[in-house]
Amino acid sequence: MLPNHAPLVIAEQFGTLEAMYPGRIDLGLGRAPGSDQYTAMALRGDVRNNGQDFPEQLAQLRSYLDADSKHNRVRAIPGEGQDIPIWLLGSSGFSAALSAQLGLPFSFASHFSPENTQPALARYRNNFQPSDVLDKPYVMVGINVFAADTTEEAQRIATSYQQQFLNLIRNTPGQLAPPVDTMEGLWTEYEKAIVMKQLNASIIGNPKEVKEQLQGFLNETQADEMIINSAIYDQDARLRSYEIIAEVTGMK
Known part of the structure; x- marks a missing residue:
């Protein structure tokens, strides 16, 4: 749940995992707090934005993983320049739309939001923009x-x-x-x-x-993949x- 953590910390943590286990690490990012408000407040300190700055946090995190981040004042080491696949996780249409806009793979939480599954997948597939990451939509569903x-x-x-x-x-x-x-x-x-x-x-x-x-x-x-719960x-x-x-x- 990205809003609970600083993007730099996530970049370095997953950069460490990728350094230890090359090619075996994927990074799934969600917008929701993933818990109650008290726990979210303990992690975030401020829960008022309710994940509204998620796109900006995502862009910041991706910039830390970019090879060109070596020119930045703040750098993620390890993490910088590593090819870590990023998935957006969602149980509604928000991350579906953002995944489509950025050309990223999308994972939907069908295991607890079944009614939103088809609308979210349709939104993702119908609005998908090819990117350096993917040339066509790629979907994972939880069940x-x-x-x-x-x-x-x-x-x-x-x-x-x-x-x-x-x-x-x-x-x-x-x-x-x-x-x-x-x-x-x-x-x-x-x-x-x-x-x-x-x-x-x-x-x-x-x-x-x-x-x-x-x-x-x-x-x-x-779906291209399923994740079993x-x-x-x-x-x-x-x-x-x-x-x-x-x-x-x-x-x-």
């Missing part, structure tokens, strides 16, 4: 996936994330909770509607169901979920 050997087990492990989102809308955030057999009794009908609306793009099921739903999501978004409480169940995803996508 929640809860895979298990049975549908029932997949539905069960997904309740941990449902509880987490429930706590967020109640303004009582906390650690990921153990799964439960049913969410009934834990939420009201109103809360259930809100949570399910935010998470309705989640993929939950057995291997066959996950394969079909992933293909359907790919067909719908025409699996907030699963049990480590073995999380690893099994990723194994299933790898199996059904041919990555294993």
